[in-house]
Amino acid sequence: xxxxxxxxxxxxxxxxxISLVRExxxxxxxxxxxxxxxPLGRPLGTPNDAEFQHGVIAAALELLARPSGPVLADYPxxxxxxxxxxxxxxPVSFPKAVDDDAGWRGRLADEFALxxxxxxxxxxxxxxxxxxxxxxxxxxxxxQRMGELLDADQLPLDDLKWFxxxxxxxxxxxxxxxxxxxxxxxxRAVQRTLWRETQLGAALAEFHQRFQQxxxxxxxxxIVAPREAVAAAGDASNNTEANP
Amino acid sequence: xxxxxDLPSYEQEHLLAKNSATRGPAPWVAPxxxxxxxxxxxxxxxxxxxxxxxxxxxxxxxxxxxxxDEDADNLIMTHSSVNFDRSGFxxxxxxxxxxxxxxxxxxxxxxxxxxxxxxxxxxxxLLPEAYKQTAVQVAGLLKQDQVDAVFLTPV
Numbered sequence: 579x580x581x582x583x584x585x586x587x588x589x590x591x592x593x594x595x596i597s598l599v600r601e602x603x604x605x606x607x608x609x610x611x612x613x614x615x616x617p618l619g620r621p622l623g624t625p626n627d628a629e630f631q632h633g634v635i636a637a638a639l640e641l642l643a644r645p646s647g648p649v650l651a652d653y654p655x656x657x658x659x660x661x662x663x664x665x666x667x668x669p670v671s672f673p674k675a676v677d678d679d680a681g682w683r684g685r686l687a688d689e690f691a692l693x694x695x696x697x698x699x700x701x702x703x704x705x706x707x708x709x710x711x712x713x714x715x716x717x718x719x720x721x722q723r724m725g726e727l728l729d730a731d732q733l734p735l736d737d738l739k740w741f742x743x744x745x746x747x748x749x750x751x752x753x754x755x756x757x758x759x760x761x762x763x764x765x766r767a768v769q770r771t772l773w774r775e776t777q778l779g780a781a782l783a784e785f786h787q788r789f790q791q792x793x794x795x796x797x798x799x800x801i802v803a804p805r806e807a808v809a810a811a812g813d814a815s816n817n818t819e820a821n822p
Numbered sequence: 823x824x825x826x827x828d829l830p831s832y833e834q835e836h837l838l839a840k841n842s843a844t845r846g847p848a849p850w851v852a853p854x855x856x857x858x859x860x861x862x863x864x865x866x867x868x869x870x871x872x873x874x875x876x877x878x879x880x881x882x883x884x885x886x887x888x889x890x891d892e893d894a895d896n897l898i899m900t901h902s903s904v905n906f907d908r909s910g911f912x913x914x915x916x917x918x919x920x921x922x923x924x925x926x927x928x929x930x931x932x933x934x935x936x937x938x939x940x941x942x943x944x945x946x947x948l949l950p951e952a953y954k955q956t957a958v959q960v961a962g963l964l965k966q967d968q969v970d971a972v973f974l975t976p977v
Contacts, residue, residue, distance in 0.1 A: 587849040590965070592971040596975050606950075631917070746900055
């Protein structure tokens with residue numbers, strides 16, 4: 579973002595904007611930047627809160643009137659945190675025991691069936707809005723193909739574009755299903771559930787590990803699963819080994 | 823609060839590498855009009871686009887147009903990073919791309935007007951210099967649209 583503001587301003591267009599990582603703005607010195615204390619992925623602070631979003635926008639727009647710069651301002655308010663005690667509970671009870679006989683393909687398909695009614699509820703509550711649809715194939719077909727690859731101990735090296743979009747859709751499908759109920763969801767809890775309890779999270783952590791093993795694919799591994807998921811998968815594996 | 827220390831080490835390294843990049847003297851455009859007269863465009867680096875646009879690649883400095891009269895609820899996200907929350911964007915497009923908020927500002931005459939077209943980039947995996955060419959291209963498009971100022975959102 580800092581790079582874009584630099585180049586646009588150099589072309590004569592005023593820029594202002596939001597910075598989520600303060601150290602970055604300090605070093606990059608974009609012409610005008612409002613640092614906010616919000617989580618990554620939430621530059622306007624909180625969803626469905628027009629008043630709060632307007633406050634953030636007004637503070638960033640105010641910087642356009644400053645006579646000289648660069649300007650880095652700190653937004654004084656944190657985003658309202660979701661009340662964990664009143665946040666909707668996870669609607670799905672994921673199996674604790676892994677069905678090894680089903681293989682990855684079977685387990686991912688079973689989980690899709692478990693989540694599908696909740697995704698349908700999500701579509702109704704969100705009036706049809708969904709982030710699914712990056713891939714030209716449907717979510718179930720993509721999950722089955724991902725499962726087949728894991729079961730065959732293969733990586734999709736000849737079709738990485740498909741893999742990226744398939745994983746994007748699978749995550750969107752799961753997140754929307756997990757947050758289908760009305761109410762203010764705790765995004766940290768959603769992330770924990772996605773990466774620590776679902777077969778999708780486990781599958782992506784497994785893909786990450788397999789990409790990671792080849793130095794050529796280590797960079798790619800980073801976009802498959804976050805550190806948290808890989809650590810969680812490692813913990814689960816260690817526990818299994820310790821308590822067979 | 824997001825600190826570098828909260829991020830995975832490779833994300834820290836990537837961000838620090840960006841910090842060390844040199845891009846010439848810091849540019850500055852002095853204010854020429856009050857906010858209520860500015861024509862404003864939104865630019866996001868969240869990797870947003872409509873389904874019939876090409877998805878963003880793993881590292882990709884290209885951009886996608888977002889027409890101001892399109893329904894932003896149809897935007898999807900193909901950002902390469904896995905280290906940020908996506909559930910908020912699933913709940914409200916304005917959390918990342920605050921188009922409704924800016925429409926409200928324009929309707930209330932608090933800004934002059936909104937651009938005809940806004941733009942989306944995908945901010946991951948590349949150093950700042952990689953965006954120079956496409957940023958200059960977008961600047962040209964913004965000027966054609968008489969845009970005075972840009973509001974940038976990361977993800």
